[in-house]
Amino acid sequence: MHRVIPQASDDRHVRYEAMPDDALERALATLREGGHRVTGARRAVIETLAELDGHPGAEDLCERIRQRYPAVHRATVYRTLETLAAIGVVTHVHISGGATAYHLASEAGARPHLHASCRTCGSIMDLPDGMLDSVSRDLLEAHGFELDPRHVALSGTCKDCRGAG
Amino acid sequence: MHRVIPQASDDRHVRYEAMPDDALERALATLREGGHRVTGARRAVIETLAELDGHPGAEDLCERIRQRYPAVHRATVYRTLETLAAIGVVTHVHISGGATAYHLASEAGARPHLHASCRTCGSIMDLPDGMLDSVSRDLLEAHGFELDPRHVALSGTCKDCRGAG
DNA sequence: TTATGTGCAAACTGTTTGCGCGAAG
DNA sequence: CTTCGCGCAAACAGTTTGCACATAA
Numbered sequence: 001m002h003r004v005i006p007q008a009s010d011d012r013h014v015r016y017e018a019m020p021d022d023a024l025e026r027a028l029a030t031l032r033e034g035g036h037r038v039t040g041a042r043r044a045v046i047e048t049l050a051e052l053d054g055h056p057g058a059e060d061l062c063e064r065i066r067q068r069y070p071a072v073h074r075a076t077v078y079r080t081l082e083t084l085a086a087i088g089v090v091t092h093v094h095i096s097g098g099a100t101a102y103h104l105a106s107e108a109g110a111r112p113h114l115h116a117s118c119r120t121c122g123s124i125m126d127l128p129d130g131m132l133d134s135v136s137r138d139l140l141e142a143h144g145f146e147l148d149p150r151h152v153a154l155s156g157t158c159k160d161c162r163g164a165g
Numbered sequence: 166m167h168r169v170i171p172q173a174s175d176d177r178h179v180r181y182e183a184m185p186d187d188a189l190e191r192a193l194a195t196l197r198e199g200g201h202r203v204t205g206a207r208r209a210v211i212e213t214l215a216e217l218d219g220h221p222g223a224e225d226l227c228e229r230i231r232q233r234y235p236a237v238h239r240a241t242v243y244r245t246l247e248t249l250a251a252i253g254v255v256t257h258v259h260i261s262g263g264a265t266a267y268h269l270a271s272e273a274g275a276r277p278h279l280h281a282s283c284r285t286c287g288s289i290m291d292l293p294d295g296m297l298d299s300v301s302r303d304l305l306e307a308h309g310f311e312l313d314p315r316h317v318a319l320s321g322t323c324k325d326c327r328g329a330g
Numbered sequence: 331t332t333a334t335g336t337g338c339a340a341a342c343t344g345t346t347t348g349c350g351c352g353a354a355g
Numbered sequence: 356c357t358t359c360g361c362g363c364a365a366a367c368a369g370t371t372t373g374c375a376c377a378t379a380a
Contacts, residue, residue: 037354037359059344073362078345080360094261096317099344116310125308135296144324145281145290152261155317159309202334202379224369238337243370245335264369 023050023106027089034087044069045080049090049104055115055124057099094152098122101153114149118158125158188215188271192254199252209234210245214255214269220280220289222264259317263287266318279314283323290323 027046028038036042048065049056056064058081062074081102084090092102093115101115101124114127132149139145192211193203201207213230214221221229223246227239246267249255257267258280266280266289279292297314304310 039354039360041361057344071362075346075363076361083360094320096259096261116304116308116312118310119313119316125310127304127308131300131303135300138296139281139292139319139321143281143290143292144327145283145321146327147281147319147321148284149319151284152317152320154304154312154314155259156304156310156312162309162311204335204379206336222369236337240338240371241336248335 023104026106027084027104030087030089031084036083036087040069041072041076042080042084044072045077045084046089046104049102050107055093055095055101055103057095057101059099061102091150093124093150095124096153096155112150115153116158117153117155118161119155120157120161123158123160124153127154188269191271192249192269195252195254196249201248201252205234206237206241207245207249209237210242210249211254211269214267215272220258220260220266220268222260222266224264226267256315258289258315260289261318261320277315280318281323282318282320283326284320285322285326288323288325289318292319 024043024046028043031038031042044065045061048061048068052060052064058074058078061081062077065072065077081090081092085092085102088105090102091105092100094100095115095117096119098117112129114129114131115124116127117124129150132147136147136149139147189208189211193208196203196207209230210226213226213233217225217229223239223243226246227242230237230242246255246257250257250267253270255267256270257265259265260280260282261284263282277294279294279296280289281292282289294315297312301312301314304312
């Protein structure tokens with residue numbers, strides 16, 4: 001695969017707000033620094049990640065990628081996400097009863113944070129990073145357990161669903 | 166080949182360890198009260214649940230059940246667990262990257278509690294139920310989100326694995 | 331008798347893996 | 356030219372579902 005990327009000028013549902021190219025180039029640099037190769041598939045994954053809002057799962061990414069780069073295979077997306085996670089370019093959070101959600105670590109406004117997912121509607125909300133600090137401390141002191149609060153989303157019912165229910 | 170291990174074939178009350186009959190009968194009563202039928206498969210699931218220590222997943226249960234009641238199908242185990250959960254006879258916790266864990270709600274020493282699972286070794290530990298109370302309060306006040314702290318296990322690294330790592 | 335539960339096979343979601351080819355370096 | 360990454364198919368774990376038959380009430 002070569003750098004023949006149909007950077008659509010006719011994009012109807014693609015918004016380039018925060019200019020992903022910047023994030024893209026930084027990600028590619030990190031990839032090179034780690035001794036990894038820069039490939040079309042990897043560009044595609046990073047670019048798509050930069051473009052998608054919310055908390056897309058791997059399958060969401062696959063679907064979106066397929067629209068522009070039909071040659072990029074699902075398995076490659078998974079492998080790429082794994083690689084990118086390993087070098088810190090993307091972060092992921094496991095959602096109870098759903099797909100793992102990914103986003104670029106360097107995304108604008110994406111400093112470290114926690115997640116909570118709604119059991120009813122599946123929506124995911126971001127939470128302040130320090131929210132579980134005291135629990136973490138407790139857990140470590142009392143049980144020797146080192147909590148990784150960013151690794152899994154908390155579960156419950158969101159505002160809207162509480163209202164509706 | 167007889168009785169290397171005490172077996173229950175058509176004998177309903179073979180019990181080599183103490184007591185699950187009590188929990189079993191209570192569970193069956195709840196089942197009846199809810200207008201559900203008492204069946205062999207349901208007995209098998211409850212009995213096995215009472216017997217297994219730790220935090221077995223549905224597949225663990227299936228395997229154990231198959232040893233004694235080979236006719237009970239995996240799908241039935243899942244459906245039974247769903248039913249029992251609905252009427253409050255069993256509780257379940259979703260484990261990140263693993264199987265949902267079940268246990269009898271009425272089990273000895275099984276008052277409500279939280280769980281944490283080790284990302285490295287997969288072990289599951291019980292935690293005091295109130296551990297996330299202040300976080301719950303925060304979440305509700307600040308974000309309108311109603312946390313269900315028993316629904317998902319916290320994730321991190323257990324004492325042993327921290328030592329080893 | 332009759333609704334409810336069951337066994338079975340098959341689908342399903344999310345993810346991983348072995349294989350040989352092709353392309354990045 | 357030598358790896359590393361790729362596409363592909365297939366396997367995988369955990370769980371759910373449609374169907375026809377069995378059975379508890």
